[in-house]
Amino acid sequence: MTVFAWSNYRDVLAPAGAKALAAAGILSRASISTVGLGILQLVSVTRGGYRFAGLICGMYMLCAALGALFWSRVTEFRGQRWVLHRTAAILTVGTFGILFFAATDSSVADLMLAAAITGSGIPPVGAMIRARWTVLHVNTASLNAAYSMESSLEEILFMTGPPIMGFLDMVNPHIGLPMVLTINLIGMLWLAAQPGTEPPLDLTDHRYQNAVLTIRGMPILFATSFGFGGMLGALDVAVIAFAVAAGHEPLGLLALALWATASAIGGIIYGAMRDTIATDRRLIVAVTGLWIAVLPLLFVEDLGQLMVLLAIGGTFMAPAMAIVTGLAAQLSPNHSLTLALGWISAGTGLGVAAGTVIQGWMDDIVDHQPVFIVSAAFASLCVLIAWRGAPSLRTPVLHRRLLTPWSEKPGPPRH
Known part of the structure; x- marks a missing residue:
């Protein structure tokens, strides 16, 4: 096979x-x-x-x-x-x-x-x-x-x-x-x-509609998505700052485009892979690969090295986000699916804002610090959360029962 x-x-x-x-x-x-x-x-x-x-x-x-x-x-x-x-x-x-x-x-x-x-x-x-x-x-x-x-x-x-x-x-x-x-x-x-x-709407079970983040495993996924966003927000600012300091700002934009392209390709490849390991273990693999690729950015010396590392690290980004999304869908009941996925998106967005602000503050206030230290810190946070929280990401029996096709539980008519 x-x-x-x-x-x-x-x-x-x-x-x-x-x-x-x-x-x-x-x-x-x-x-x-x-x-x-x-x-x-x-x-x-x-x-x-x-x-x-x-x-x-x-x-x-x-x-x-x-x-x-x-x-x-x-x-x-x-x-x-x-x-x-x-x-x-x-x-x-x-x-x-x-x-x-x-x-x-x-x-x-x-x-x-x-x-x-x-x-x-x-x-x-x-x-x-x-x-x-x-x-x-x-x-x-x-x-x-x-x-x-x-x-x-x-x-x-x-x-x-x-x-x-x-x-x-x-x-x-x-x-x-x-x-x-x-x-x-x-x-x-x-x-x-x-x-x-x-x-279709499912208004028959309200147990989790007011407390999505109390569902087992959802706080881990929200925190992980926040870490992803923080790393991305800090990385955007740091790459441009590094390129400006090197006197080649356009190459900074090219480096970010390389990261995004590598991430898109990685996502496409991941989507074509057969399911051979559990989803929570796939998250650990993706986050660990991303962390290993980001850490060397602390020691990068020129734009050539930066582009190579971004091309490698980017391949793990979209798969990691896809895995987080899949886990959120597995853990949440039907009637809370959109809200659960909304929390994942919100976590990423809040993380981007936090990473951008922290990286900007570091660039303005702290001299002689590694340019990519904020990105590395958020990547390390993601690894810590993924490894510590993996046991809670295995789909509970209760939610597996609730994750039946919607066609078996038609919602009320829409107006």
Whole structure:
């Protein structure tokens, strides 16, 4: 028997509606790595600097992170279509608010309010789409491939977003933000128009709906995703700082693109692998490989060494995130799936914010410190959490009983 089963990806897209789901998923995540940058570009031009632009961008990111958790919770009771329609309306109002206030002589408070509304209109699309893949491929070998495909797609979106926004900024700094948000809205409405893949509501069991993080193993996965985010946030800042210090800032962007490309390739390869070991052990292997690849960054001396190490380390990133997602889906009951996946996304987002801030503080305050010490610290945290928490990640009997196909437990009609 071969190690790889490339037919997994053909099986992922085989069910009715799967191709449309994949396409809508790409469009509905156009905001990844673009909206924050678009706000910076627009506000810096209209307000003459980055002082207020960074503050307004931070407001957007904070509200987007908190809003994702709120909407994940609402999704479990109202359904994805209900949430997508409401968030699309909120996102439209917020977008027009930013564009209007940026074009007029409005106060910073007005722009922050518009940014807060815009962030609140970003639904947990990643969690929603993964929940739909779980419906389509519950208890099949194709589910890991679907999660890996999603992780790889997100890496590609992260990689291509900033260059696209940079190009649009050179053309006209006013067009980037409305363009990506329009694409995002189209994807959200297209996703809402696909009821065939939407998880039906299950309002019969409320034991975990108010306390997802009390489910055995979920705190470990949340902490691990936070560590991943912290490492990524710190790494982005550190790579650019290292390249600037070497006098080759464009090569820093190339190095980050190399990391993202390697991660996407690693995710695709992982999704094609056959399940030969338990998922919790796969997490340990992926996190340990990532840690081993990141630690040598402490001793890197030139950009060539940096690119080689990033290419190696990146191959473990998307598989590790796909494994965390898969474990969260295994541990959570049907009715809490979107909320559980939302917590994983929130953990990553909060980690990115923390890593970015800490790395920036280290660069400004502490002299003569290894550039990548924050990234290495977060990677070490991930290893510690994964090794110590692995026993709690084995799916309990109770949840295995609850993880039956949704078709056996139809939800109430949608309105």
